Amino acid sequence: MADDVKNTLIERIKSSSYYSIQLDETTDVADLANLMVYVRYEHDGAAQEDFLFCQPLETRTTNGLEWKKCVGVCTDGARAMTGRHSGVAARIKEVAPEMRWTHCSIHREALAVKKMPDGLKFVLDSAVKSVNFIKARPMQSRLFQVLCDEMGSEHVQLLLHTEVRWLSRGKVLSRLFELHREVQVFLQDKNVPLSDMFDNTVWLSQLAYLYLATGDSYRTIAFSYRVGHATVAVIVREVAGAIWTALVEETMPAPANSGSLYFNYKSTHSLVLLAVVDTQYLFRVVDVGGFGRSSDGGSLREFCIWREAQRWQSAATT
Structure with missing residues (x-):
């Protein structure tokens, strides 16, 4: 077969x-x-x-x-x-x-993460240490499972992060964010200094930023929290807006000595992201990194698929 x-x-x-x-x-x-x-x-x-x-x-x-x-x-x-x-x-x-x-693009994302700002790198490292403190020891993992059962948590286990399997980072952060209350209680019971991080609102907002950056669908979020899709859309919009306002100056500063290359008509600095989707809403071509000052038409003319379309049209007419 x-x-x-x-x-x-x-x-x-x-x-x-x-x-x-x-x-x-x-x-x-x-x-x-x-x-x-x-x-x-x-x-x-x-x-x-x-x-x-x-x-x-x-x-x-x-x-x-x-x-x-x-x-x-x-x-x-x-x-x-x-x-x-x-x-x-x-x-x-x-x-x-x-x-x-x-x-x-996934490899490029992994390479970009290695050069993340020091603040986000500290949040990621401390989050991984918190998870590994529990998951690296079988006894700790079993005790944490009992705690999650007693607190009525939807999940009872964290996911172990390993640097070799860098695609696991997103799932690890997602599960940690969902169980951050349980993790805080467990670390406090063990007198682990990492528990103080979960009382820091800035640290939590940066953890939420990393969590949202891993990507998820509204359908999955709605099912996980038993709410409607419209409610999820409103919550994500409000949370993303609050995180952006709090962290934009730290996580997305204007490139040094870039002049007006990334300065757009909204008076902010930005990158241009262009994508082509098919009838099933699946991404087929993605281009990231255009200068923010470029117009939609100017960005499209630099898009790889535009050049290919022009070449195909020229070949068809001849």
Whole structure:
């Protein structure tokens, strides 16, 4: 059955006019490096996304795909992937000149977090220490579970953060924010100095800022707190506004020596974010980092998909 599914997927990709791939290396519990590949292709007039394979690459492997149809590759910024002469992107571009390489947005987010302001870095570090104090010891974890049961909490366990699995950071902060009262009581009972942080309103607001920055849907929040979607929308808007007012000068200062590049018509400093979504409201193309002074039209002309659309239009007319 597995071979049949794989062969069907490969045949669909072969019949597609174009396709793009996203790939990265991951390490399993046996410390064996594996290559994971996702593919996006055209099928029945719509874009489809599927998991292509995950396997150790001890030797060469083939799948029968035509690389000249590859129009996009998304990877991290490692030299093996992006090297000008022998990187994966360069090798594919030799066969498919129209291919475009994209730096994975999640990797870029992880890199950006490493350079976060000192205030937010302190909040993140102290939050991780609080969680690890409970989760790193089985006895502490069991006692905390009993405490959560007695307080009628929806969750009874925190999530352990590890620097290797940096995608876990968002889930760890979300769970900590939901259980911050229980964590404070537990740390106070153990006479841990970290408990004082949970009485600091500035620290809590910064923790809320990091929590909201991890992203979540209104549907999930509404289900978790048993409230309506409209109520969640109002609460998120008010909380985000309050956090912005309190932290904007600290967390989003104007870039040094930038002049008026980021100064917009609203008399504030900003970056331009442009995105394209499909009919299912899924993000297909995202561009972040344009100068705030640029107009919508000027930003669109610098958008990668605009240049591609102009090129396709020119090719169609000729």
